Amino acid sequence: MPQHPIRLFIANYVSIADSDWQEIEVAFERFETDKGAIILQEGKICRYLYFLESGLLRFYLTKDGKDVTKFFTDAPYMFTSQVSFSSQTPAKETIQAIEKSVVWQISLTQANQLLRFPVWSEFIRKLIQEVQYYTEEILSEMQTETAETRYEIMLKNKPDWLQRIPLKYLASYLGIAMPSLSRIRKKFQSQSGS
Numbered sequence: 361m362p363q364h365p366i367r368l369f370i371a372n373y374v375s376i377a378d379s380d381w382q383e384i385e386v387a388f389e390r391f392e393t394d395k396g397a398i399i400l401q402e403g404k405i406c407r408y409l410y411f412l413e414s415g416l417l418r419f420y421l422t423k424d425g426k427d428v429t430k431f432f433t434d435a436p437y438m439f440t441s442q443v444s445f446s447s448q449t450p451a452k453e454t455i456q457a458i459e460k461s462v463v464w465q466i467s468l469t470q471a472n473q474l475l476r477f478p479v480w481s482e483f484i485r486k487l488i489q490e491v492q493y494y495t496e497e498i499l500s501e502m503q504t505e506t507a508e509t510r511y512e513i514m515l516k517n518k519p520d521w522l523q524r525i526p527l528k529y530l531a532s533y534l535g536i537a538m539p540s541l542s543r544i545r546k547k548f549q550s551q552s553g554s
Contacts, residue, residue, distance in 0.1 A: 365413045366464060369436045370479075373486045380479045387470040393457040400455040406444035408465035412437050415461025416524055419453050420532070427454070429533040431498055432525060434518070435461070438487055458525060507534040511544050 363371075366388060367381050376384075388411065393399060400406050402422060417433040430453060433439045444451035445468060457463075466474075474480040501510055511534060514521055522530070522545075531541040 365436055366411050369411065369438070370483050374479050374483045376479050376483075380477050383477060384474060384480060387466045387474060388464040389466070390462065390464050393461045393463060395457060395460050397457045397461075398454060399457060399463065400441055400444075400451055400453075402452060402454045403450050405448055406441035406451050407448075408467055409438060409440045409445060409471050410466075411464040412439060413462040413464060415457055415459045415463070416521075417461065418456045418458050418525075418529055420456065420529075421453050427532065429529050431533070432458075432521065432529075434521070442491070458529065502535070507536045507540065508544050508547075510534055511541075512548065515548060 364381075364385060366385070367376060370376055370381075370384070390413075393415070399410070399417070412433060412435040414435045416435070417439065419430045419433070420427045421430060422428075439455070441451040441453060441455065443449065448468065471484075475484070501513065505513070525533075527538065527541060531538050534541065536544075
């Protein structure tokens with residue numbers, strides 16, 4: 361029998377005994393979303409820690425009536441609105457599925473109850489460290505690199521995203537207008553000879 365996707369994901373961080381996994385597994389609830397579905401709306405309190413089994417998500421803020429893409433989350437990965445979830449205050453961002461997605465959720469109460477298991481506690485600690493590292497990397501990239509260099513980094517590290525993410529979201533993430541994105545894309549396409 362194939363292993364549960366959440367168990368496989370946790371095993372990347374810590375080794376997990378069957379007895380611990382049984383306790384963790386029952387705390388998660390599965391649901392599916394359509395493309396474009398909103399998982400968390402800005403201004404609402406984030407009640408869950410989520411695991412993305414399949415699909416692709418966009419985190420965005422609303423600024424001056426426009427939505428600004430902060431980052432994307434690809435499966436398999438855990439996600440939440442970190443400040444809203446841990447402090448139970450209204451979220452400052454919206455989380456949207458940009459593909460049909462399979463998601464698992466666990467409530468704050470259940471996630472906290474699982475902290476009595478050292479394996480879950482260690483997993484959460486390692487995951488938070490990793491997320492902080494990724495966040496700092498994105499911030500540093502935004503502050504020091506041009507949109508063109510950031511596009512090139514994405515082309516190298518996540519080439520499939522350039523096919524899967526709608527161009528308007530990509531332009532918003534790179535902080536440029538659509539014509540600039542078209543120009544950058546053409547440049548890289550001509551360089552690769554495609």
